[in-house]
Amino acid sequence: MKCRACAQKAVIRLPSHNSAFCPGCFDRFVLSQTARAIEDHRMLTPEDHVLVAVSGGKDSLALWEILSRLNYRTTGFHLDLGIGEYSAESRGHVESFASRHNLPLVVESLRESVNGSVTDIAHATRRPACSGCGLAKRYFFNRAALATGATVLATGHNLDDEASRLFGNLLHWHDEYLAKNRPDLPSLSGLSKKVKPLVRLTEKEMASYAFLRKIPYVLKECPHSTDAKQLLYKKLLNEVESASPGTKHAFLFGYLERIDRLFPMRLEEDHEESPSGRCEQCGEISWTPVCSFCRMKEKVAKDLEKDGLIPLPKTAP
Ligand SMILES: [Zn+2]
């Protein structure tokens, strides 16, 4: 098997691109696919300061590395979810990556700010752990973006993540989510613009990239990320993909070509949705007098107090 670009020995086969690459050409392929996604969806400008959400997994650490190799100004942001060994290991990988590459990093601890872990939040709100985690991430990302002066928030979602999300949203015709099923979400007043520069690259390609670039990352999945449906959608799409290479890409990008026609009201609606005030407790931008994060925090405190674990804090810090 020879590299399609230089005819040297290939190490990676990419059936969806009808290609195989040697390590050097694969590296250029990943950089150019990322640069193309950024350009096609007008994700970033050279003046942007990018806050990169890094979990400690392969996609987000690779994204951080790629964006700095593409000469973007970046700051890493890590939220320590306080889930035992998994979180300690994730945080360790993020911190050593930052110091190895001499890149600025902001770390927030959920346990310190909420006085509980994601597990406590799930218990107190009686909702799946992932919903509390998503809420906390949105809250801290936006806060960190405002504090660091970052203009854009970038996450490591890849083609598999985005295609399986689209698949699920279509199966249930979740119009509201379908309108937002895109790799570039505009900024709402005060809330940062969000982009997904790895949208053209698959899970497998990102794992190969992290391996070739020798990026250590946490292999374990989050113990709560057993979203069975999402895993099923990925599995189904991979079956279709192996029978018909290129389908995953065609499915997602065919949709993205049509999205502005399908949801032409998006920008106006976003304008109406813009949060108008500040949270009375934490001072962050909020739609309601007390933001959803602070309300969640209260629920956790009450729940823990009920269990006799900790005294209820009088006011939020
Ligand atoms: Zn080559």
Ligand SMILES: [Zn+2]
């Ligand atoms: Zn608040």
